[in-house]
Amino acid sequence: VAADIFYANGFTAGTTREIASRVGLTQPTLYHYVGKKEDLLREIALRVDAEMSDALERGLASSDQPREQLTAVLTEFTEAVIRNQKLFAVYYKEQHLLAPEVRKQVAEHERAFVRRTAQVVRALQRDGTLPAGTSATVVTEAMIGMASWTYHWYRPEGRVGAREIARVFLQLLHLNPKRH
Amino acid sequence: VAADIFYANGFTAGTTREIASRVGLTQPTLYHYVGKKEDLLREIALRVDAEMSDALERGLASSDQPREQLTAVLTEFTEAVIRNQKLFAVYYKEQHLLAPEVRKQVAEHERAFVRRTAQVVRALQRDGTLPAGTSATVVTEAMIGMASWTYHWYRPEGRVGAREIARVFLQLLHLNPKRH
Numbered sequence: 001v002a003a004d005i006f007y008a009n010g011f012t013a014g015t016t017r018e019i020a021s022r023v024g025l026t027q028p029t030l031y032h033y034v035g036k037k038e039d040l041l042r043e044i045a046l047r048v049d050a051e052m053s054d055a056l057e058r059g060l061a062s063s064d065q066p067r068e069q070l071t072a073v074l075t076e077f078t079e080a081v082i083r084n085q086k087l088f089a090v091y092y093k094e095q096h097l098l099a100p101e102v103r104k105q106v107a108e109h110e111r112a113f114v115r116r117t118a119q120v121v122r123a124l125q126r127d128g129t130l131p132a133g134t135s136a137t138v139v140t141e142a143m144i145g146m147a148s149w150t151y152h153w154y155r156p157e158g159r160v161g162a163r164e165i166a167r168v169f170l171q172l173l174h175l176n177p178k179r180h
Numbered sequence: 181v182a183a184d185i186f187y188a189n190g191f192t193a194g195t196t197r198e199i200a201s202r203v204g205l206t207q208p209t210l211y212h213y214v215g216k217k218e219d220l221l222r223e224i225a226l227r228v229d230a231e232m233s234d235a236l237e238r239g240l241a242s243s244d245q246p247r248e249q250l251t252a253v254l255t256e257f258t259e260a261v262i263r264n265q266k267l268f269a270v271y272y273k274e275q276h277l278l279a280p281e282v283r284k285q286v287a288e289h290e291r292a293f294v295r296r297t298a299q300v301v302r303a304l305q306r307d308g309t310l311p312a313g314t315s316a317t318v319v320t321e322a323m324i325g326m327a328s329w330t331y332h333w334y335r336p337e338g339r340v341g342a343r344e345i346a347r348v349f350l351q352l353l354h355l356n357p358k359r360h
Contacts, residue, residue, distance in 0.1 A: 010276045012192045092332070093273040096190045114333075134348045135340050141333045142326045142349050149325025152272070153294075160315050168314045169322050173352055 002040040003086040011041060011094045041094060042102050048091040049106045051080040056113050066123040070143075071175050073117055075166040078147040081154075082162035088151040114140055129175075143173065182220040183266040191221060191274045221274060222282050228271040229286045231260040236293050246303040250323075251355050253297055255346040258327040261334075262342035268331040294320055309355070323353065 001022045005014040016037050020030040034040060059073030081088045095103055118140040124130040130139060146169045154165070170176045181202045185194040196217050200210040214220060239253030261268045275283055298320040304310040310319060326349045334345070350356045 008276075010274075012277075094190075096188075097193075131348075131351045134344075134351065138340055138345055138348045139352060141329065142352055145327075145329025145333075146322045146325045148332070149321065149329050152328070153321045153325075160318055164314075165318055168311075168318045171311045171314065172319060172322055174354060 003044050003090050006041070006044070006090045006094065007086040011037070011090065011097055016040070038099065041090070041098060044087050045091050045095065045098055045102055045106050047084070047087050049109050051084055051087070052077070052109060052113050055080045056116060060116070066120045067129055067175065070117070070120045070124060071170055073120070074143055074147060074169060077144070078150065078166040078169060079162045081147055081150050082165065085151055085154055088148070092148070092151060114144065117144070183224050183270050186221070186224070186270045186274065187266040191217070191270065191277055196220070218279065221270070221278060224267050225271050225275065225278055225282055225286050227264065227267050229289050231264055231267070232257070232289060232293050235260045236296060240296070246300045247309055247355065250297070250300045250304060251350055253300070254323055254327060254349060257324070258330065258346040258349060259342045261327055261330050262345065265331055265334055268328070272328070272331060294324065297324070323349070
């Protein structure tokens with residue numbers, strides 16, 4: 001509910017009164033169990049952090065083949081962003097308002113996501129699956145960008161779901177699972 | 181300078197005092213020539229709007245061949261986001277704080293950018309250059325996502341420049357200019 005309200009009006013304009021009333025709590029009860037507005041933003045960032053880590057770990061663990069690992073990481077991550085669109089949107093928009101230690105921790109995990117995905121990309125550049133002779137980091141950020149950007153344009157009421165969107169991304173990258 | 185300061189600390193924490201002092205003006209002079217903080221945010225949004233339109237129009241006018249049009253639009257747009265990284269970042273993060281009429285106008289132009297690029301994508305799906313049987317809008321947003329997301333990760337002090345990044349995107353999409 002906090003992500004809902006921060007998503008609609010921004011963190012600054014959102015109030016714990018509104019959040020408390022939407023979940024049927026009094027403001028003091030909300031304060032008691034969760035804390036102040038900044039604590040809600042921290043919780044949102046930590047949820048995004050956990051979703052990113054899960055997508056990465058599940059994707060890497062899904063196979064010992066780099067091609068399958070990369071397609072799994074991208075699929076898991078695309079689905080995570082779409083499933084938690086408002087959490088990711090609020091995190092991407094408001095991360096400068098996080099307490100410095102939380103901000104640093106989540107940003108460091110984001111960089112680790114890129115770094116570890118880039119290792120898989122590098123393996124696929126070596127075996128000719130992906131174009132070689134270009135920065136693996138730029139290739140990785142391009143792929144992550146496709147997925148992350150869904151926070152901006154995806155409409156839940158649209159006709160295309162998360163799994164189909166992930167499939168289109170892989171197809172565009174010529175990484176779609178082989179059919180034969 | 182305003183984009184600089186809003187980028188570093190967010191729109192809410194940024195002050196016109198800080199902006200005025202950075203450009204060597206008094207606060208009343210800044211108010212007189214530009215207006216209040218909200219007017220600076222509007223100016224930022226309108227600059228982003230103009231950069232988007234320019235990238236689209238220049239890209240479409242560059243050729244009568246859809247493949248060249250699409251590569252030109254993507255290259256121009258990637259370079260525009262990177263060249264104006266802070267303006268785009270502030271717009272993407274703070275657009276909910278714009279006055280409703282400005283917000284609507286720029287958002288409508290953003291949608292037009294997607295719609296007109298999707299027409300070119302559709303032509304390339306018909307001629308087999310891009311995978312058919314998938315939503316042209318999703319394909320378009322995937323490409324725009326690669327470019328837009330540079331607002332989040334690009335570092336001007338890094339080794340890879342805007343033109344090279346755009347080239348990597350096109351290569352990944354198998355749209356790189358033919359060499360023979």
